[in-house]
Amino acid sequence: MSRPNPITPGLVIGLLAAVAFGAAIPHLVTDFTTYQFTLAMIYGIALLGLNILTGYNGQFSVGHSAFYAVGAYTAAILLYHFEWNHYATIPAAALVTFFFGFLFGLPALRLEGLYLALATFALAVATPQLLKFDLFEHWTGGVQGLFVLKPDPLIEGLSQDQSLYYVTLGIMLFLMIVAWTILRSRSGRAIMAIRDNPIAASTMGVNTALYKTTTFGISAMYTGVAGALSVFVTEFVSPDAFNFFLAVNLLVGSVVGGIVSIPGVIFGGLFLVFIPNYAQDISRLYPWVPPPWAIFGIFLILVVYFAPYGVWGGVERIRAWTQRRAKG
Amino acid sequence: MRFKTLLAATAATLLAGAAQADSTGITDTSIKIGNTSPYSGPASAYGVIGKTHTAYFAMVNRNGGIKGRTIDFISLDDGYSPPRTVEQARKLVEQEKVAFTFQTLGTPTNSAIHRYMNAKKVPHLFVATGASKWGHPEQYPWTMGFQPTYDVEGEIYAKYALDQVKDPKIAILFQNDDYGKDYRDGFLRGLGDKKDLVVSMLPYETTDPTVDSQIVAMKDSGANIFFNVTTPKFAAQAIRKSCEIGWKPLHLLNNVSSSVGATLKPAGLDCSTGIITAQWQRDPTDPQWFETEGYKEWAAFMKAEIPDGDLSDVNYAYGYSGSRLLHHVLENCEDWTREGIMGCAANVKDLQLPMVLPGILVNTSPTDFYPIQAEQLSKFDGEKWVLFGEVIDASE
Numbered sequence: 001m002s003r004p005n006p007i008t009p010g011l012v013i014g015l016l017a018a019v020a021f022g023a024a025i026p027h028l029v030t031d032f033t034t035y036q037f038t039l040a041m042i043y044g045i046a047l048l049g050l051n052i053l054t055g056y057n058g059q060f061s062v063g064h065s066a067f068y069a070v071g072a073y074t075a076a077i078l079l080y081h082f083e084w085n086h087y088a089t090i091p092a093a094a095l096v097t098f099f100f101g102f103l104f105g106l107p108a109l110r111l112e113g114l115y116l117a118l119a120t121f122a123l124a125v126a127t128p129q130l131l132k133f134d135l136f137e138h139w140t141g142g143v144q145g146l147f148v149l150k151p152d153p154l155i156e157g158l159s160q161d162q163s164l165y166y167v168t169l170g171i172m173l174f175l176m177i178v179a180w181t182i183l184r185s186r187s188g189r190a191i192m193a194i195r196d197n198p199i200a201a202s203t204m205g206v207n208t209a210l211y212k213t214t215t216f217g218i219s220a221m222y223t224g225v226a227g228a229l230s231v232f233v234t235e236f237v238s239p240d241a242f243n244f245f246l247a248v249n250l251l252v253g254s255v256v257g258g259i260v261s262i263p264g265v266i267f268g269g270l271f272l273v274f275i276p277n278y279a280q281d282i283s284r285l286y287p288w289v290p291p292p293w294a295i296f297g298i299f300l301i302l303v304v305y306f307a308p309y310g311v312w313g314g315v316e317r318i319r320a321w322t323q324r325r326a327k328g
Numbered sequence: 329m330r331f332k333t334l335l336a337a338t339a340a341t342l343l344a345g346a347a348q349a350d351s352t353g354i355t356d357t358s359i360k361i362g363n364t365s366p367y368s369g370p371a372s373a374y375g376v377i378g379k380t381h382t383a384y385f386a387m388v389n390r391n392g393g394i395k396g397r398t399i400d401f402i403s404l405d406d407g408y409s410p411p412r413t414v415e416q417a418r419k420l421v422e423q424e425k426v427a428f429t430f431q432t433l434g435t436p437t438n439s440a441i442h443r444y445m446n447a448k449k450v451p452h453l454f455v456a457t458g459a460s461k462w463g464h465p466e467q468y469p470w471t472m473g474f475q476p477t478y479d480v481e482g483e484i485y486a487k488y489a490l491d492q493v494k495d496p497k498i499a500i501l502f503q504n505d506d507y508g509k510d511y512r513d514g515f516l517r518g519l520g521d522k523k524d525l526v527v528s529m530l531p532y533e534t535t536d537p538t539v540d541s542q543i544v545a546m547k548d549s550g551a552n553i554f555f556n557v558t559t560p561k562f563a564a565q566a567i568r569k570s571c572e573i574g575w576k577p578l579h580l581l582n583n584v585s586s587s588v589g590a591t592l593k594p595a596g597l598d599c600s601t602g603i604i605t606a607q608w609q610r611d612p613t614d615p616q617w618f619e620t621e622g623y624k625e626w627a628a629f630m631k632a633e634i635p636d637g638d639l640s641d642v643n644y645a646y647g648y649s650g651s652r653l654l655h656h657v658l659e660n661c662e663d664w665t666r667e668g669i670m671g672c673a674a675n676v677k678d679l680q681l682p683m684v685l686p687g688i689l690v691n692t693s694p695t696d697f698y699p700i701q702a703e704q705l706s707k708f709d710g711e712k713w714v715l716f717g718e719v720i721d722a723s724e
Contacts, residue, residue: 032422039415129533132504143506145410145436147443234411236440240505241411245369277419280405292405293368 022169026162035233036273038165041172042229044269047253048179048262049222054251055259056183057215058195060113063120064223064250066127069242071097071224073131076237077139079148086151086232090171093228094221101220105213124247131239145238148231168229175222176262182218183262191215223250256303258310267311275299349665350449353427358393359664360400361385361654362420362429364437369407370534373643374433377456378403380647381431383633384655394658402426408433410440417441421450428453428669431474431650435459435506446470451670454650454699458584459510463697465674472673472697474650478507478582479514480722481606481703482555485580486518488604488705489553493578497527499551501542501566503558504531511557511582527551532562540569547575554578560585564595571599579603583703589613589640592708601710606703606720609649610683613640614712622682645683652681653690653699687719 026034046068053059074096075089084092104123111119131140140146153163182188193201194208202208231237249272257268279295289295307314353360365378385399393399402424406413413432420426421444428451432438435457442461445452446468454474455462458481462473489496500515502508508531516523528549530542539562546554547570554577556566563585570576581603585591588611592600610617617623626648630637637644656679658664661672676699679690688702702721706713 030422032418035418036415125535129504129535143436143504143509145439230411234414234440235443236410236414238410238436238440240436241409243409245407245409284402 019173023166026158026165031159031161034159034161034165036277038161038168038233039230040269040273041165041168041266042226042233042269043250043253043272044226044257044265045168045172045175045229046223046226046250047257047265047268048175049219049224049226050250050254051257051259051261051265052179052183052191052222053215053219054254055261056188056195057191057212057219058198059108059212059216060117061120061219062117062244062247062251063123064219065242065244065247066120066123067097067101067220067223068227068230068246068250069127069131069239070100070220071227072231072237072242073140073146073227074224075228075231076146076148079231080141080146081139087167090225090228093224097224097227098217098221101224102213102217104220105216108216109209109212121244121247124244128239128243131242140239141237143239145236147236150232150235164232168233171225171229175225176265179222179262187211252300254310255308256300256310258312258314261310261312261316263315264310264312349663349667351427351665352425354664355397357396358398358400359658360402360424360426362417362424362426363401363403364406364413364416364420364429364432365403366408366433366437367405369409371408371434374456375405376637376641376643377431377433377647377650380634380637380644381651384629384648384651387629387633388655394655395661395664397664406434406437408437410436413437414440414444417444421445421448426450427666430454430654431456431647433457435510438462439506442468442471449666451666451673453669453673454653456646456650457507459506460514465695465697470670472670472692472699474653474699475646476583476606476608476700476703476722477514477698478510479517480701481583482511482514482516482557483518484606484703484705484720484722485555485604486515489555489578489580490519490522493553496522496525496553497549497551498525498553498555499528499530499546499549499577500526500555501530501532501539501546501558502555503562504533507584508557512555515555532558534559536562538562538569539565542566543569543575544573547573552577554580556581556585558582558585560587560590563591567592567595567599567603571596576602581605583607586713587611587613587640587642588708588712590642597710600708603708605706605708605713607706607713607715608685608688608700608703609642609645610685611713612642612645612683616712620686622680622684622686625682649681649683653679685715685719 025037050061050064053061071093074093078084078089078092108116132143150160153160190206190211193206194211198208253268253272256271258264276292276296279292283289283292363378363381365375366372367375382401382403385401388394389398404416406416420429430453433456438455438457449470452471454472456474458475458478460477460479462471500512502512528546528551532539532542543566556563556579558566563581583606586605610623626645629648630639630644657673661669674692674694676690676692681690685704690699692699702719704715704719705717706715
């Protein structure tokens with residue numbers, strides 16, 4: 001019996017509409033808001049990495065800030081010390097973070113659940129210090145960090161912010177398609193089988209060790225690409241930006257968007273960028289409102305309670321419900 | 329007659345064209361001022377500085393504003409994270425359209441927006457950090473520092489130590505970030521060619537639980553001079569530990585941790601006797617200032633505007649000094665445009681701020697973007713800091 005073709009007309013139309021909307025945004029809002037949307041997409045790419053590892057492969061990571069940092073610093077060092085072309089640093093950052101992710105995945109094989117979480121936590125905590133370490137200071141700039149410049153617009157007539165938005169949009173869509181392809185393939189089924197029942201998976205002949213370490217590598221690579229893009233947008237890297245708080249934020253974003261989803265990462269990214277800002281604006285306007293981080297926390301609790309599969313989980317439930325209604 | 333009118337009209341047009349200076353954020357009745365502060369995150373103790381500014385300008389507004397304009401002070405949280413500072417600064421400049429930013433806090437955070445503010449030609453005034461890089465109007469004409477710089481303070485200690493101790497052997501404990509390294513590098517520079525007198529130089533992280541092991545190692549190194557570059561919690565630990573193990577070097581404590589209430593009391597007033605620090609502010613826990621006009625003014629402000637504020641927290645005094653300086657600059661400024669305000673900020677002469685040490689005056693000029701550059705050494709006598717020597721003006 002053949003599987004139904006996933007590429008339905010509905011999917012294609014939805015996708016095209018979303019891409020068209022995304023492409024229109026920089027022309028509808030200010031440069032600053034465009035920059036905020038770019039940041040949201042960058043987070044989205046980072047969250048995609050985390051989703052692949054934690055949502056689809058069941059390996060818990062509270063340490064993705066480390067891979068984000070590695071990607072960012074790879075790009076920054078290549079730009080600052082070696083004056084590479086901006087866009088060339090992205091595949092370089094991808095390779096380097098894949099390597100580190102794979103390397104970390106090896107000892108991680110022996111750890112499950114809580115213990116893996118602790119190991120990734122240790123990685124996240126160590127990262128800022130390693131970046132400040134005297135031995136690497138010549139390369140990393142130590143506590144002073146490194147300055148880079150935004151890339152020039154790719155197309156005449158666009159501002160730097162707009163150009164960066166489109167580059168990020170393109171990369172995000174490309175990476176989403178790649179992730180979707182992997183997860184729909186046999187490898188994807190193996191990856192998910194390892195999450196659902198590792199013993200059954202290995203009994204069926206899945207090389208769990210290879211899949212787990214490779215998934216770690218791919219996950220790190222996605223987050224590393226996001227880190228590299230973040231350097232273009234912020235024009236500055238410094239060690240304290242990549243602390244444990246970032247790792248927690250990434251996990252929060254994944255959960256809010258839907259940790260077992262690909263499109264959900266967009267919502268996760270939007271949440272991470274816009275909710276703290278709105279919370280702060282509301283707090284300033286209405287003094288009786290609780291402080292911004294309390295609002296953020298309340299919002300998070302509501303999401304976890306009412307929509308544990310995140311925004312995209314909610315979308316899928318609505319879709320399933322409407323399909324049931326349609327069938328009568 | 330008609331020629332004169334034409335001439336006058338032309339002159340007026342040219343003048344108007346020249347004075348087409350940037351008045352973003354400034355109207356006849358209000359001015360928007362932006363700020364980023366760490367209200368959350370590891371440096372949130374400094375959030376009270378932003379809180380002080382907010383309270384100060386609310387008070388000013390109730391009293392009619394400055395030159396008839398209300399102050400719309402917008403202070404955003406950046407969590408001491410440079411990427412967030414970038415985001416909030418862009419929001420202030422591009423969305424809120426503030427006239428300028430004032431006392432944005434932190435070294436890495438201000439570093440992240442340094443070039444942006446200058447590229448956008450928005451005054452980046454009185455940055456709340458002691459790093460040495462903010463006073464370079466040739467390259468960054470829109471950024472101005474505020475407090476005496478860490479590296480100059482370090483130099484002052486080095487010169488004093490070499491002067492006071494025969495056969496000096498120096499130990500340095502420093503926080504492993506830009507602030508710690510700035511002090512350390514200034515100190516080393518002050519040693520000149522005598523850098524080999526440093527027998528022990530040890531860092532620590534803000535996430536470390538204690539610095540006890542570093543202190544023990546320093547005693548073992550035989551050092552008789554201790555340059556202590558730590559924030560209050562760690563300074564107290566360092567003082568207490570050296571006392572415990574009987575290590576009594578010439579103790580040079582960085583000004584950042586010189587508060588009696590925040591550091592010396594927890595460390596033990598007996599243990600703290602003899603410690604030297606360089607001061608530029610009036611320590612709000614030091615009774616010798618209680619009867620002075622400056623202290624009374626500040627205490628009255630705190631009582632009226634921030635009643636739950638901790639009067640032993642020098643950060644409130646710091647914020648007050650910043651606010652008073654800005655108030656003075658705006659009040660004495662004729663040209664309320666971005667360029668004009670920048671020019672007025674670069675034209676402060678001999679201003680005594682209420683909570684700054686008497687005799688340490690604010691001075692700026694188009695080539696001097698370091699408003700406060702003098703410090704005075706003081707020694708702790710078990711109860712209070714006793715100033716000695718001359719006010720050391722580092723503006724040479």
